[in-house]
Amino acid sequence: MFEARSIQAKIGLQLLVTLLAIPYLLPLVAMVQGSLAGKGWGNFEAVLAVPGLWQFFLSSVIISASVIAIVYVVTMLASFGFAKLHIRNKEVYFWLLLACLTLPEVVLLAPLFATAISLGVYDTYWSVILPLAALQVPFAVLLARNFIDGIPNELFEAARVDGANSFRGFIYLVIPLTRPIAAAILIFTLIGAWNNYLLPLVFLQDPAKQTITLLPSYFIGQFSNDQTKVLASAVLTAIPEVLAYLFLQRLFERGLAAGAIK
Amino acid sequence: MVATTLQTPPTRQVPSDEPALKRRPHRLSPPGLPWILPALVLSVGLIYYCIGYTGVISTWDWDGISPNPEQVGLENYLKMVNSPVFWGAIWHTIVFFVVTFTAQTVLGLLFAVLLHSQVKLAVVYKVIVFVPVVLAPAIMAPVFRQFYGADGQFNWILEHIGLGAITQPWLGQSSTALWVLMAVAVWQWTGLTFVLYFAAMGQIDQSVLEAARIDGAGNIRTIVSIIWPGVRGTTVALAMLGAIGALKTFDLPWLITVGGPNGATEFLGTIIYRQTIPNYHVGYGAAVSIVLLVLALAMAILLQVRGREKVTVD
Amino acid sequence: MYTAHRSRRKLRAAAIIAAGVTSALILSACAGGGGGGGAEGEADSGTLNWWGWTPDISVGQAYIDAFNEEYPDITINYKQVPIEDWEAALRPALASPSGPDIFAMQPGARVEAFKSFAEDLTPLAEDTLGEDWEDKVSAIGVEGLSADGKLTAMSIGATYAGSVWINQDLFDKYNLTPPTTLDEWVDVCAEFKANGVGCFVQGASQEGFDQDTLQAISDSIEPGVWTSASKGDTPWTDPTIVKTLETWKSLFENGIMQDGAIGYAQYPDANNDFMSQKYAMVQMGTWYMQYATTAGQTAAIEAAGVADPKPFPIVPIPFPDVTGSGNPAAYYGDSDYGLALNTKSKNKAAARTFISWLTATEAGQQVVADKLNDIPALLGVEPNWDSIEQPFPDVQREPVQKLIADASASSESRFLYLNQDVQDAILAACTSVADGSATPEEAAATLDAAAVASRS
Known part of the structure; x- marks a missing residue:
């Protein structure tokens, strides 16, 4: 966008972007630095020695994977419906769905608790998976609907002429074509599910079902608070998400570029 | 809502054909209601049920445990309107939204433009700016408590770049604590703004840019008159998401300042949590929740309508 | 009232809302009801879940280990919840049928909030210490943990500030x-x-x-x-x-x-x-x-x-x-926390064994005293200084002992x-x-x- 013809201008641009990026890097440096203060790598050893750590990790994986699966299926179906199929009062439904974006999580606690007990899902993964998925779907539909809107109608019409029904059209056209936006949905849903603290805290009490976000609480007591190990657990918790982003970065950007919000 | 105005559906582009086009989907598109039903049941069902439930509770004086809550009508709402803490939270929300939205827009746009230019190692910068989006506020809160602490890294940096005179306990003063939270929010969310602008800029017709350059438009001129209008849809969407986000703000003030010092970083979210959970005023918390929902919806509609107006003016 | 049913749909909507509210009320009633469920189980075997915002995990585990030397067949899982999250986590857990068997109770507001979930421990105190049990424990731990004439929890010990x-x-x-x-x-x-x-x-x-x-x-x-x-x-x-x-x-x-x-x-x-x-x-x-x-x-x-x-x-x-x-x-203080017995526990007998051992026997209270976190509830138990390694005993031991003596004399x-x-x-x-x-x-x-x- 910026045009930089001379060498000086090029260096100038590079310098500018570097200066702007440094403030974003500093807190990350501070985090790693803090996690190595005091005992150094011993902090990480202490975190890794927390009994049941792998169980927490597994719980987080189970919850995140289930939320991603549910959000993906539900979102893709709905986005296809919103983008390409006939629905009376379509925009009313869409509004209804998007209005869910305004709901803060804490509002859910009291009603969800009553519901979870009556359905007998309290202290099961479902009591965390379902509300998390419900909270993630609106934003995911917003992203995916725009993306599918951008797929030319002719493709679907051609498929229909060939005798494919909507479902086949969905499976053979939508699913493969939406891989980039699926990557974006995966990242956003992973962030939402993996980072969540409140729902597992309230709805899961079996020690074997604890999630990884409860890890720092092992180092915070009434009269003690070991920040070095809290930060070490923060670093360890963040690694899977950062890795997921790095692996999917290309696809993720393409997904947002070819539709998303604009 | 966002989608329809942000990306105008093809049918709207040819107004003269309106009646014919309106029928067209009927003929060509099979019914889609079953397709959106799972999403509606899951999100709309669950969430609206919770909103209804919260609405009912908001007329109770209830501790969340007692079997006989007392019906108090609108008393919780009255108490709220008379509470300076509530109005403080509203004011903080407004400041928070205006400042963080402006800063994120400027920074996000700048990063997007720069990384669309011939910059080396663009991928590294992208990752640095986006990684904060991935990290949970709960993960970063202790880092920022330290970073902006009286002898934290921020003051250390100020001292080493010759600004030692302005070092202060940033989190320990009612006058500066909100600014710290806003700085953290900008740090965390610029990545999202950036990625969306970066994507939107990719869609701007290169030939228009070329033409402008041939006409002698400079860098600044190009940004103002071509790029900025070209990404307006994204800006409107981000404004709406930002407004909703500002109203829902909870994690950062709760985890970094606990609403303090002296209530300087109290938000609706922190009031709801404090009243509902540790203070057992579940009814009052529900009343604040309902007000939050109404405000968020109103903001969303307002921004949407405003955004639409601008499009038609152009 | 029945004249109002203008349309079926409205009526149905009203019915749904009413059903929702009623079920919420019933549920919250159950939640507050206290009496439901619970079983005795065996007094010297079983698995117990214990929740607290304090002590630290290592200290809690030390208590459990010492207890297991005497009662090897009772397994105890201790879960520490940060104090900021205590209400958020404990309220639903106690209202559910699968809450912790033993939970920490703080004197004051939390006794009000959670007393309906806690079994009266007066009989346990009497069984362990005799009819005159109140003379054998620090008074500060009894008043603050009692409500409606019942002892909601047995104090482990006190902390004092000042x-x-x-x-x-x-x-x-x-x-x-x-x-x-x-x-x-x-x-x-x-x-x-x-x-x-x-x-x-x-x-x-x-x-x-x-x-x-x-x-x-x-x-x-x-x-x-x-x-x-x-x-x-x-x-x-x-x-x-x-x-x-x-x-x-x-x-x-x-x-x-x-x-x-x-x-x-x-x-x-x-x-x-x-x-x-x-x-x-x-x-x-x-x-x-x-x-x-x-x-x-x-x-x-x-x-x-x-x-x-x-x-x-x-x-x-x-x-x-x-x-x-x-x-x-x-100096002013309160019981740091007491151990409360969930009325819905399925292992009440084993839970009582642990609660009385830790809060009312010399063996248990000695372990508490030696951790120097709480001043023990059972009168007469003092830290065993010979087994506590202080870095500067010459400067530290006497002022610390004086602090314990002065503080425990206070009833504020x-x-x-x-x-x-x-x-x-x-x-x-x-x-x-x-x-x-x-x-x-x-x-x-x-x-x-x-x-x-x-x-x-």
Whole structure:
């Protein structure tokens, strides 16, 4: 966008972007630095020695994977419906769905608790998976609907002429074509599910079902608070998400570029 | 809502054909209601049920445990309107939204433009700016408590770049604590703004840019008159998401300042949590929740309508 | 009423809402009902879940290990929940059919909130200690944990505040003696500052620790007023309270409180600054004795981010007489926590075995005493100093023993009479006076209004 013809201008641009990026890097440096203060790598050893750590990790994986699966299926179906199929009062439904974006999580606690007990899902993964998925779907539909809107109608019409029904059209056209936006949905849903603290805290009490976000609480007591190990657990918790982003970065950007919000 | 105005559906582009086009989907598109039903049941069902439930509770004086809550009508709402803490939270929300939205827009746009230019190692910068989006506020809160602490890294940096005179306990003063939270929010969310602008800029017709350059438009001129209008849809969407986000703000003030010092970083979210959970005023918390929902919806509609107006003016 | 059914749809909607509300009511009724379920199980075997915001996991595990030496067939899983999240986690857990068997109970507001879920432990206390059990345990642990004539939990021990801890090395290095008056305190702070050392550090963003300081000041002006105001017998606008807030303000103006104190948390901020020797004094109570041990202090220094931790002598002193009234420094405390038995527990007999062992037998209470976190509830049990390794026993043992003796002699409570609303209001008063947005009179009036409102 910026045009930089001379060498000086090029260096100038590079310098500018570097200066702007440094403030974003500093807190990350501070985090790693803090996690190595005091005992150094011993902090990480202490975190890794927390009994049941792998169980927490597994719980987080189970919850995140289930939320991603549910959000993906539900979102893709709905986005296809919103983008390409006939629905009376379509925009009313869409509004209804998007209005869910305004709901803060804490509002859910009291009603969800009553519901979870009556359905007998309290202290099961479902009591965390379902509300998390419900909270993630609106934003995911917003992203995916725009993306599918951008797929030319002719493709679907051609498929229909060939005798494919909507479902086949969905499976053979939508699913493969939406891989980039699926990557974006995966990242956003992973962030939402993996980072969540409140729902597992309230709805899961079996020690074997604890999630990884409860890890720092092992180092915070009434009269003690070991920040070095809290930060070490923060670093360890963040690694899977950062890795997921790095692996999917290309696809993720393409997904947002070819539709998303604009 | 966002989608329809942000990306105008093809049918709207040819107004003269309106009646014919309106029928067209009927003929060509099979019914889609079953397709959106799972999403509606899951999100709309669950969430609206919770909103209804919260609405009912908001007329109770209830501790969340007692079997006989007392019906108090609108008393919780009255108490709220008379509470300076509530109005403080509203004011903080407004400041928070205006400042963080402006800063994120400027920074996000700048990063997007720069990384669309011939910059080396663009991928590294992208990752640095986006990684904060991935990290949970709960993960970063202790880092920022330290970073902006009286002898934290921020003051250390100020001292080493010759600004030692302005070092202060940033989190320990009612006058500066909100600014710290806003700085953290900008740090965390610029990545999202950036990625969306970066994507939107990719869609701007290169030939228009070329033409402008041939006409002698400079860098600044190009940004103002071509790029900025070209990404307006994204800006409107981000404004709406930002407004909703500002109203829902909870994690950062709760985890970094606990609403303090002296209530300087109290938000609706922190009031709801404090009243509902540790203070057992579940009814009052529900009343604040309902007000939050109404405000968020109103903001969303307002921004949407405003955004639409601008499009038609152009 | 039936004339109103204009359309079926409306009626149906009303029915759905009504059903939703009713089910919510029924559920909350169940939640509050207490009586449901529960089973005795075996007294010497089974698996128990124990929840608390305290003790730390390592301490909790040490209690369990010691218990298992006597009762190897009872397995106990201890889960620590951060105190900020205690309500959020415990309320639903107790309302559900699968909550913890044993949960920690804090005296005061939480007893009100959770008493319906707790079994009366009076019979257990009688079984363990005899009919005169109340004479054998510290009274402070009984009053605060009783409600509606039932003992909701058995106290493990008490913590008391009112003391200040100093870094003796820093005082020696600059040839200073611990302050006993406001003037001495100001001088000491000026001297430390001149040498680039912080003087006094407090996490003034946290209500509990502010309250400890206020109560110390108030008690030095006029003993008893603070407690009376806490109970609602004296208005918070009482001249003693106003003077307390004025004195509090002077701590900020005289350079005693560190800069930015109202943004500091006691843990980790103030504690870390003291442990990394950036500050020479900190306001901490009897629970801080656990850091006057070699192991406790080494870990705390390391947690403060110091790479090569070396203990230094920390010593408790009485709170300086900042108003010059000549009243002796006061100590005030509560039961740190009691162990409560969930009425829905499926292993009540085993849970009783553990609760009585830890809170009412000499073996259990000795383990508690030796951790130096709580002053044991069972009278006559004292830390076994021969088995506790202190880094500087010559300087530390005697002041610590004196602290235990002085504190346990006190019957003044700390949090017992204050609910969360009043505690929030006390914090608001402290911070608004400290940052100058309210005068002590105004702050006292606001505090009193909040306290009155919370009682109505």
